[in-house]
Amino acid sequence: MFPKISDQLFISVDSGDQKEAGMEYKSRITDLEDESILMEVPIQEKTGQLKRLHMGDELSVYFLTDGGVKNFFNTYVLGFKEDVVRMVRIRRPEPESIGKVQRRSFLRVNAGLEVAVQTEHNIRFVTRTEDVGGGGISFYSDADMAIREGDMLSCWVLVPYKNGNLEHVPFKGSVVRIQQLDNGRKIMMLKFEAITDMERQKLIRYCFERQFDFRNR
Structure with missing residues (x-):
């Protein structure tokens, strides 16, 4: 199962800072490319604060499928795209790398x-x-x-x-x-x-x- 345009993504930033690593942000897929996913700038729902991401940031992501099943994958920030709104480009995962178990620090x-x-x-x-x-x-x-x-x-x-x-x-x-x-x-x-x-x-x-x-x- 692969996420689709308009699907919500729930994102944690892989960080040695325990407080930051425990924060969850929400985004939405705006477009799918051959090698990447474009998404809105993530937002922290409790505070309404946008998360500033940097190229190379490692992310743990999940999206929901039928029955509320969480589908996890690891990715990282490839760059950004300026359109009507700013979008974040992340690496598109291989379908076989998407699983039901969360895995961190794949890029370390x-x-x-x-x-x-x-x-x-x-x-x-x-x-x-x-x-x-x-x-x-x-x-x-x-x-x-x-x-x-x-x-x-x-x-x-x-x-x-x-x-x-x-x-x-x-x-x-x-x-x-x-x-x-x-x-x-x-x-x-x-x-x-x-x-x-x-x-x-x-x-x-x-x-x-x-x-x-x-x-x-």
Whole structure:
């Protein structure tokens, strides 16, 4: 079962911020394209507030079919279309990927990429990522590193592609969660706060290359 024009979509934004991840927004399909779905800008029903989405944002979506059955799929924001009203273009899912069970973080992949970090107090260090995605990254840090939840970090990550090219992707991100490991080290989970659409697309491209590799193993 695939959603149709005028069907309502119920949307959650995949985020390390628990408050944001728990918010649900509603939209409506305005058009269907070969590779994408156009929808209205999502709205939070309780507050009437429109949700500002960014290219690469990862979304968990469901729509209802007969009997109130929820049909889930994961997607991400491809871009926008300006018409009489502003519309959001999201990736059209494969029919076989639509299911009755919600799955999150499909666009995040495990990857040990080199990342340079600068804190608000001008502490600089280089480490490795634990995973990367269109909405943020996680990286390892030493136990004594003075970083707290809510801190804003300036970073760049070195992204290698299958064709041999390398890209430096700069961004600013906020620490949304810190995980303590048994060996004393920590994993810092960042949500992107300032990243250009072009740089975000470089990370998304890398994630899809990695997913393709995983599927073909």
